[in-house]
Amino acid sequence: MGKFGAWLLNFMQGRYGFDQFGRALSVVVVVIWIISIIIGVFSNLFGIWAALISTILNWIGLIVLAFMLFRIFSRNFERRRAENEWYLRRSSKSNQSKDIYNSGDAQASPGTEDGYKYLSCAFCGQQMRVPAGKGKIAVKCPSCGEKTIVSS
Ligand SMILES: [Zn+2]
Structure with missing residues (x-):
């Protein structure tokens, strides 16, 4: 690792970095x-308006980029995690709303029934059961009601 690598590692110490929301940005x-x-x-x-719209879009892109970089270098982990969770909740609602599974009886013991996969809720840790082999599906947690995208 070169000097720059060491400097970068030191610089990133205690900073938030990249997450799903950052990737989306x-x-x-x-x-x-x-x-x-x-x-x-x-x-x-397109005429005179095209040049203006192009310039405005350029600036909007720059502002979004600045916000993305601000999040990467931020030391406020709590706030950034809350933003990421907000984003994940939003995107799972808009993309997958037609395919929501209720995870059913959470107390069933793992491995007893074929065709199901057991996992825990990303928001509260509640055990959940989902049908296996359905690919990426949205699951609604029986405990906290949050929806998460999981691969089954
Ligand atoms: Zn939950």
């Missing part, structure tokens, strides 16, 4: 900038 930045570039390239066709 980086995708948002890229998408906004791609749209901005496309509109900018064709601004001759």
